[in-house]
Amino acid sequence: MTHVVTADGLDELITALRDDGRTIIGPQARDGVITHDVIDSATELPRGWTEEQNGGRYQLQATGTDERFAYSSPSTSWKRFLYPERTLMLRATRDNGKVQVDIPEPDAPSVAFFGIRSCDLAALGILDRVFLDPDATDPTYAARRPDVFIVAVGCNNPGNTCFCVSMDTGPSPTSGFDLAISELVDDDGVRYLVESGSDRGAELLAGISSKSATDADHARAATAQEHAVASMGRELRSDLGPLAALDADHPRWDDVADRCLACGNCTMVCPTCFCSTTEESTSLTGAESERWRVWDSCYSLEFSHMHGGSARTSIKSRYRQWLLHKLVTWQDQFDSSGCVGCGRCITWCPVGIDLTAEIAALAVPATERSNEGVEA
Ligand code: SF4
Ligand code: SF4
Numbered sequence: 186m187t188h189v190v191t192a193d194g195l196d197e198l199i200t201a202l203r204d205d206g207r208t209i210i211g212p213q214a215r216d217g218v219i220t221h222d223v224i225d226s227a228t229e230l231p232r233g234w235t236e237e238q239n240g241g242r243y244q245l246q247a248t249g250t251d252e253r254f255a256y257s258s259p260s261t262s263w264k265r266f267l268y269p270e271r272t273l274m275l276r277a278t279r280d281n282g283k284v285q286v287d288i289p290e291p292d293a294p295s296v297a298f299f300g301i302r303s304c305d306l307a308a309l310g311i312l313d314r315v316f317l318d319p320d321a322t323d324p325t326y327a328a329r330r331p332d333v334f335i336v337a338v339g340c341n342n343p344g345n346t347c348f349c350v351s352m353d354t355g356p357s358p359t360s361g362f363d364l365a366i367s368e369l370v371d372d373d374g375v376r377y378l379v380e381s382g383s384d385r386g387a388e389l390l391a392g393i394s395s396k397s398a399t400d401a402d403h404a405r406a407a408t409a410q411e412h413a414v415a416s417m418g419r420e421l422r423s424d425l426g427p428l429a430a431l432d433a434d435h436p437r438w439d440d441v442a443d444r445c446l447a448c449g450n451c452t453m454v455c456p457t458c459f460c461s462t463t464e465e466s467t468s469l470t471g472a473e474s475e476r477w478r479v480w481d482s483c484y485s486l487e488f489s490h491m492h493g494g495s496a497r498t499s500i501k502s503r504y505r506q507w508l509l510h511k512l513v514t515w516q517d518q519f520d521s522s523g524c525v526g527c528g529r530c531i532t533w534c535p536v537g538i539d540l541t542a543e544i545a546a547l548a549v550p551a552t553e554r555s556n557e558g559v560e561a
Contacts, residue, residue, distance in 0.1 A: 186380070186381045186387045186390055186391070187378060187379065187380045187381075187397075187398040187403075188378075188379050188390055188393070188395035188396065188397060188398060189369075189376055189377065189378055189379070189395060189396045189397070189398050189399075189402050190376065190377050190379055190393055190394065190395045190396075191376055191377070191394075192227055192251070192253070192375065192376075192377075193227075193394065194377065194379075194393050194394055194395055195227040195230070195253070195366075195377060196226055196227040196228075197392075197393045197394060198227075198299075198336070198364070198379075198389065198390075198393055199211075199224065199225070199226055199227055199299065200226075201389050201392055201393065202297045202299070202334060202389070203225070205295075205334075205389075206295050207295045207296055207297045207334060208223055208294055208295065208296045208297070209223065209224050209225070209296070209297050209299050210222065210223060210224070210263070210266055210296055210297065210298055210299065211223075211224040211229065211230060211298075211299035211300050212230060212231050212254075212256070212259055212299075212300045213229055213230070213231060214231035214234040214245060217245055218236075218243060218245065218259070218260040219231050219234065219236060219245070219256045219259040219260060220259055220260050220261045221259055221261050221262075221263060221266075221300075224299065227253070230253040230254075230300070231253060231254075231255075231256060232251055232252070232253045233247055233248050233249065233250060233251065233252070233255075234246070234247065234248065234255065234256060235248050235252075235255040235256050235257075235342055236256050236257070236344065237344075237345070238257065238258070238344035238345050238346045238347075238418075238528065238531075238532045239345045239346060239531075239532070239537070240346070240531050240532070240534065240537025240538070240539050241531075241532070241533075241534055241535055241536060241537030242532065242537070243260065243532050243533070250370065250375070251374065251375045252341075252368055252370060252375055253368065253375070254300065254338045254340075254341070254366070254368045255341065255342050255368075256342070256344075257302075257340060257342060257343050257344030257347055257528075258302065258304070258305075258344055258346070258347060258527045258528050258529055258532070259302075260454070260529075260533070261454070262305060262308065262454065262455070262456035262527070262529065263298055263301060263305055263308075263309065263456065264308070264312060264456055264457075264459070266296065266298070266329070267309075267312065267316075267325075267326050267329045267330055267333070268312065268316065268323070268325065268326055268459060269325070270479065270480050271477050271478070271479050271480075272291075272325055272477065272478045273289055273475060273476075273477055274288070274463065274476040274477060274478050275287065275288050275289075275475070275476045276289070276473065276474070276475050276476075277473070277474045277475075278472060278473050278474075279471065279472050279473075280472070290328075291324050291325040291327075291328040291329070292328070293328035293329050293332070294329070295332055296329075296332075296333055296334070297333070297334035297335075297336060298333055298334070298335050298336065299336045300336060300337075300338045300366075301335060301336070301337050301338070301358075301362075302337070302338060302340055302355065302356075302358075302527075303337060303339065303340065303349065303354055303355035303356060303357055303358040303359070304347075304349040304352075304354045304355045304456075304525040304526055304527040305456050305525070305527065306335070306337055306354075306358050306361050306362065307349075307352075307354035307355075307525040308456035308457045308525045308527070309330075309361070309456075310361060310521075311457045311519065311521060311523065311525070312326070312456075312457060312459065313330065314519045314520075314521070315459055315519065316330070316459070317330065334363050334385070334386075335361065335362040335363050335364075335382075336362065336363065336364045336365075336366065337358035337361075337362035337364070337365045337366065337382075338358075338365070338366045338367075338368070339356060339357040339358060339365070339366070339367045339368075339406070339409070339410060339413070340355060340356035340357075340413050341356075341367075341368060341370075341409045341410075341412070341413055342413070342416075343355075343356055343413050343416055343417050343418055344418055344528060344532070345418035345419070345528075346418050346419060346528030346529075346531040346532045346539075347417055347418045347419065347526060347527065347528045348417060348418065348419040348420050348421050348526040348528060348541060349417070349525065349526040349527070350414055350417045350420070350526070351417075351419075351420040351421040351422075351526055351541075352421065352522060352524060352525055352526035354525045354526055355525075355526070356410060356413040356414060356417075357410050357413075360382065361382070362382045362383075362386070363381070363382055363383045363385055363386030363389070364379055364380065364381055364382065364386040364389065364390060365379070365380045365382060366378065366379050366380075367380075367406040367409065367410075368409075369402060369405045369406060369409070370409075371405060376402075378398055378402050378403070378405075378406050379393075379395070418528065419528065419531075419539070419541045420541065421512075421524070421526065421540070421541045421544060422544060422545060422548060432547075432550065433505070435547055435550075437543065437546045437547050438501050438504070438505055438547075439501060440546075441501075441504055441538060441543055442499065442500040442501035442504055444536050444538055445484075445500050445504050445536070445538060446535060446536060447484045447485070447486075447500045447503060447504075448484065448535060449482030449484040449485060450530075450533050450534055450535060451484075451507070451529075451530035451533065451534055451538075452482040452483065452484060452507065452530075453480065453482065453533075454529040454530060454532075454533045455511075455527075455529060455530055456525065456527055456529070457511075457523050457524070457525065458482070458511075458523075460480070460481045460482060460483055460488065461478050461479060461480055461481050462478075462479055462481035462487070462488070463476055463477065463478055463479070464476070464477045464479050483497075483503060483506055483507050483510070484500075484503050484504075484507065486498070489503075489506075508540060508543065508544070510523065511523040511524050511540075512524055512540075512544070524540070
């Protein structure tokens with residue numbers, strides 16, 4: 186079922202989802218970025234905002250239009266709503282010499298993700314493979330994920346750091362959604378083509394004020410997507426299989442290690458990075474103790490700490506671990522790339538390190554580079 190709705194129709198959609206008992210998480214322009222948080226109506230969507238993104242740079246910009254989805258990759262991904270930054274794993278109390286251990290039940294709020302991009306939808310698919318693995322199911326993720334109502338939105342204006350086309354994850358959502366929206370902009374103003382992708386999506390859409398989509402509406406959406414594909418900011422070379430043999434002694438690893446601060450920003454913003462550590466805290470009296478799972482990063486020295494010290498002591502080894510795991514060994518573990526081409530790690534790297542540029546440089550054998558006089 187494909188219908189066309191106005192901005193009021195978007196509001197009706199949000200109201201219907203709220204009436205269904207859901208908390209709506211959607212995009213907002215706030216604190217100088219597009220971020221995701223609870224929204225109660227379509228008036229909170231980032232109408233009239235887009236952004237400029239580049240390596241180490243993010244700047245909101247006014248469009249002067251009524252478009253609500255003119256931005257590209259928001260600053261935050263959706264993973265924190267399913268895999269929170271901090272999760273209480275257990276609490277132990279001691280009373281009269283007896284120790285009681287409680288493992289909290291994961292809370293599972295009923296939510297709708299409103300406005301998820303196709304790259305981020307692909308990222309959810311990757312997290313599903315990791316956290317819903319039957320042999321190692323994560324209780325928090327498993328309690329939250331199945332019920333999430335997904336409203337996806339196609340990207341009309343990819344950012345300078347986007348490369349979803351290279352990763353075959355965008356710019357249009359093709360599956361995994363309950364509803365998918367395309368923002369249509371022409372002389373008649375702004376309206377929304379809404380397609381259902383599930384029975385519950387179709388049911389919701391049937392209750393909204395809408396018109397049947399015309400051929401002209403579909404053609405407008407297709408043109409917008411062609412434009413998006415043609416204006417993709419970056420690309421990542423696809424022959425990463427052969428690159429698995431990337432030379433560990435290639436001088437580019439030293440070059441990138443000189444620039445990398447090992448701050449871990451790239452892993453925090455990445456919609457698929459899922460590394461964590463555990464933190465133990467005990468009250469001063471020793472009567473209470475808690476264990477928390479906390480996001481961690483493979484860029485931290487402690488992350489690979491085993492008995493006797495860290496396995497990856499240099500930034501070079503940690504950058505190499507991240508890049509090769511994300512793009513190459515992830516294929517062996519999860520049968521997919523660990524990257525969906527959202528570009529966040531490029532935008533939010535304080536020194537603008539760009540994995541597409543690093544791969545392009547690493548793919549040129551060091552001998553060829555020196556023969557050609559190319560600076561490594
Ligand atoms: S590695 Fe970078 S571009 Fe790829 S999914 Fe993560 S943040 Fe996005
Ligand atoms: S690549 Fe950039 S964001 Fe990632 S750890 Fe290095 S400096 Fe930080």
